[in-house]
Amino acid sequence: xxxxxxxxxxxxxxxxxxxxxxxxxxxxxxxxxxxxxxxxxxxxxxxxxxxxxxxxxxxxxxxxxxxxxxxxxxxxxxxxxxxxxxxxxxxxxxxxxxxxxxxxxxxxxxxxxxx
Amino acid sequence: xxxxxxxxxxxxxxxxxxxxxxxxxxxxxxxxxxxxxxxxxxxxxxxxxxxxxxxxxxxxxxxxxxxxxxxxxxxxxxxxxxxxxxxxxxxxxxxxxxxxxxxxxxxxxxxxx
Numbered sequence: 001x002x003x004x005x006x007x008x009x010x011x012x013x014x015x016x017x018x019x020x021x022x023x024x025x026x027x028x029x030x031x032x033x034x035x036x037x038x039x040x041x042x043x044x045x046x047x048x049x050x051x052x053x054x055x056x057x058x059x060x061x062x063x064x065x066x067x068x069x070x071x072x073x074x075x076x077x078x079x080x081x082x083x084x085x086x087x088x089x090x091x092x093x094x095x096x097x098x099x100x101x102x103x104x105x106x107x108x109x110x111x112x113x114x115x
Numbered sequence: 116x117x118x119x120x121x122x123x124x125x126x127x128x129x130x131x132x133x134x135x136x137x138x139x140x141x142x143x144x145x146x147x148x149x150x151x152x153x154x155x156x157x158x159x160x161x162x163x164x165x166x167x168x169x170x171x172x173x174x175x176x177x178x179x180x181x182x183x184x185x186x187x188x189x190x191x192x193x194x195x196x197x198x199x200x201x202x203x204x205x206x207x208x209x210x211x212x213x214x215x216x217x218x219x220x221x222x223x224x225x226x227x228x
Contacts, residue, residue, distance in 0.1 A: 043207075
């Protein structure tokens, strides 16, 4: 069975400081991993994806994530937080039975950015 | 711009009064999904369509139904809403075999009075 665990339910940073959102995964085979972002009262938006190519994945808005098989981790980082980064972030693993994509979500991490 | 559109953005219904939420897409994707998201929780998949093939999640209550009359539109019907059905309902689309890349609409927030 596949699952993801987001290690922090809330993260608070100051504007201009680095962001680290932690995610560990469990999968019996090579996983497809994603980070989605959800701003208040909005739908989810794909930030970045890992699908067994490069282990360091760059996404939108300056975010990146590194797949570490030895640590079963897929942490999301950004060098310098912006106020507009305040949102809910979901780490997701995907499995694709029969041609569609079932997303298995972590519980989410709420990122607050302070001036 | 290609997108996923949900109407209405906010819906208020009465306890037990049927309600329909709609979703349309201009992406021409084969697969459409409906999720329920309660406050401070991750989205929960209710069901999906692969073209006209309907796939229900095992734990989706019978109170929730869906229709997909064509590629572009998909509807979520709640036959007898209860107070516990108040949530954000998200529609999403994807291409087949594109692992995990789903495109979400902005959601419809349902209030049950």
